[in-house]
Amino acid sequence: MTSINFEVKDQIAFITLNRPDKLNAFNREMAMMLQQRLDECQQDKNIRCVYLTGAGKAFCAGQDLSEVVQTDGEIVNKMLREQYNPIVWKIRMMEKPVVGAINGVAAGAGANMALACDVVIATQSSYFTQAFSKIGLVPDCGGTFILPRFIGWQRASALMMLADKISAEEAEKMGMLYKTYTDETFLQESVKIAEKLSKMPTRSLAMIKHALNFSVSNTFEQQLKVEDVFQQKAVETHDYKEGVKAFLEKRVPEYTGE
Incomplete structure (x- = not known):
């Protein structure tokens, strides 16, 4: 059984994190395979949208801690440099829309990876947690950059320090995600969003994405030039x-994406 399921259908790449017995927690194999699949999505002109989700009851519970039982800082730093940072970078630089379909718990790196997607939707039963502080770590995967910009400094600080569980409905109200759906309608409605994006002018969507990337550090005058x-x-x-x-x-x- 592969740790990443990958299927292309109607110009949509369906990427499924597939370690359901571990709540789709990342090991190195899964992280490297996800990078490979994201690269394929970027390069394949027939793919016009990416749909990222998890198998079973979870989206992603973060890092599989059985791989980091040693308290060696270099091991963790290597994981960030080689596994997690490249993943969120590829998602943000992808010249195609990425739908984060959150079907269950999104914790730690899993939560911040979800936030890096272009359109984030979730089941009503799912939840998010910045679980890092529970084991004495600092949020990564761009979380300290993205989350304060979504929900404000004070809320982001509290969620990261307290490691509270935030329901999908709370997350939607805070501005962490676009929409929530009932568990029964989630798959149908989330795929509809991916289908709509895949039929849109994807070159334009890519430029919207890059413009938003620039906007977080630009002055207003600089952003007008970017536009x-x-x-x-x-x-x-x-x-x-x-x-x-x-x-x-x-x-x-x-539209053809050209």
């Missing part, structure tokens, strides 16, 4: 021309 650059590129795409033409002809546009 100017990306808008010029967007105007030159086939999909922009198709979108305008379809609008004028009062028909549904057929």
Whole structure:
């Protein structure tokens, strides 16, 4: 049994973390295989959206602690450099939308990996926790960067220090995710979102994603320049021309991602 299930259907890459007996906690094999699959998604022009979820009752419980029983700082640093940092970087740099379909617990690195996705949706029974402080660690996977920007400094600080469990509905109200769905409708509704994104002008979506990446550190003046650059590129795409033409002809546009 592979630790990452991978299937491409209707231009959507379905990536499933597949260690359900460990609540999809990461070992090195799973982390490296996920990186490989993300690279494939980036390179394959036939893939127009990525759908990331977990098998069984969890999305991801973070790191499998059986791999880090030694208290050697270099081991943990190596894991960050070689496993986790590349994963969240690939998600944020992916020139295609990434849907984080949170089907259960998202803890530690799993929680912050979820937050790095472009559209985060969750089942009502799922929850998030910044579990790092419980074992004397610091949030990673970009959590200290992303979470305060989503929910504010004070809430992020409290969640990271107290390691509280936050339900999906609470997370939605805080601004950590886009929407929650009942457990019964979650799969259908989350796949609908991926299908919609896959049919949109994905070059434009990629530029929106990159513009948002720039926005977190830019001044307002700098961001206006970023928008100017990306808008010029967007105007030159086939999909922009198709979108305008379809609008004028009062028909549904057929986007190609070009």
